[in-house]
Amino acid sequence: MLYIVIPVFNRLKYTRECLLSLRAQTRTDFRIVVVDDGSTDGTDQMLAREFGEVAVVKGDGNLFWTAGVNAGIRHALTLGANRIMTMNNDVLVLHDFVERMLFWAEKHPQAVLGALELDVATGKPIYGGERLDWRTNTRHDLLAELPEADRHGLHPVTYLPGRGLLIPLEVIEKIGLFDEKRLPHYLADFDYTSVARLHGFAVYCNYDARLSTYPDESGQEQTRRHRSLHGYYQHLFGIRGGGNLRNFTHFTLKNCPPRYMPYYLLNGYARRLVGYFLH
Template structure:
């Protein structure tokens, strides 16, 4: 048993939109925790699979906030944080979870113990792909000169934490309420979905808060539930438009331009604006060429 104090209240935020089966697995993990001083807040952004009703029946102590389907990730977190800040003390914690993650029974306890080493640290969770067993996230590293994102290699250095990170994802991250009050809330009007977590924790780092990841606080994520669109899946003009401009797409040009404006060091901004637009142009050329080749194949086949 880990040593810990349950003087801290942990507010757990879980945005959802359908996928009730995954949500129930996550909630089950929470209710099996050795750390019991927590409150679960689910933000249901317009689910159509009776998520709210099922959660109320199975886990009646859960607080459920309702969206209309237009909150997206950052909007749901904004709503949840505003709700929590009305009653949380500075010493308390916020734990943000994806609804598709699972974890062991000492997960929260491990994060709390890790937080004791520093008042100015935000702690992420090592993420494993539940389907492949491979590391999905061991901490983001950003090369702004190339606008390249990678994960920090996991080194067996006898340390329980991973340091030197540029940002964090929200697939299991613990933040002190006092820190949230100083860095502010998410900005859904600028970044409604993708890149909103990266922007938030870059903002925290710029305010001198340390970002680390715990090797012992592990979450298992179901990658098949992601809404990311891949260029290889684009087979038409309409799909190309969605790939470049849909909120559901991780390649959304507008979102990346906004993210660069908010986060990129000044000396790389213009270069990365051009790089983002250039990548969109190249993607368009590739798809147009692909469509033309497919059309030629159809004509040849019909002759």
């Protein structure tokens, strides 16, 4: 059984819309676990009133993304999950999303799968996976490189985000859960999928399965939209900081081939130090 794990903290409207999109799926042989990390906007009452079929795990407001996902995965495993899908609450899945994810999961039962992301406002694709050249810290955007006629099926990638990320039980049994100690929020999803690939599991972006996202609502975008010295500090050192130097270092030490590590680290530090002001 597939269990979809969704960590939430406030943003009730997004959570409701996400769950309604999951309720409208063409394939319904899955269950949902919401990890409510101390929301104060009535999320708990809404879930109890409108989504009685959803299992809820409570947090105290200090889980952040990684520990929240891990708490949901642990609960799902006790309920007999053999596949886990992590999902953020600020996504809308198209009606055949689960069907198209499980179609390929059943053909490649040990593969880790992500999905093609669309802009919720325009319906246009905005993210379809990356291939990273560790030697030069160059990211090859599959959407930019794939001809439109080839934008279907599975495409191998270096790592995947946690929005609609399908993980077979075999992967969890081999590499464990997400690294909540060293990567409490950002990069935990990229790290997990990269580690899975290093352990021999195929990692694909599934271009047949689509979900819509709100790109302007990410924490990184909001921080950059209101630039300040405080925002710059949070960008580099805060738990939710998209350029967090400690997180980047941990990710690099775990995943980068040793011979490329010195350049990759120096290049990455430079990008984070100046990138806040360039985007």
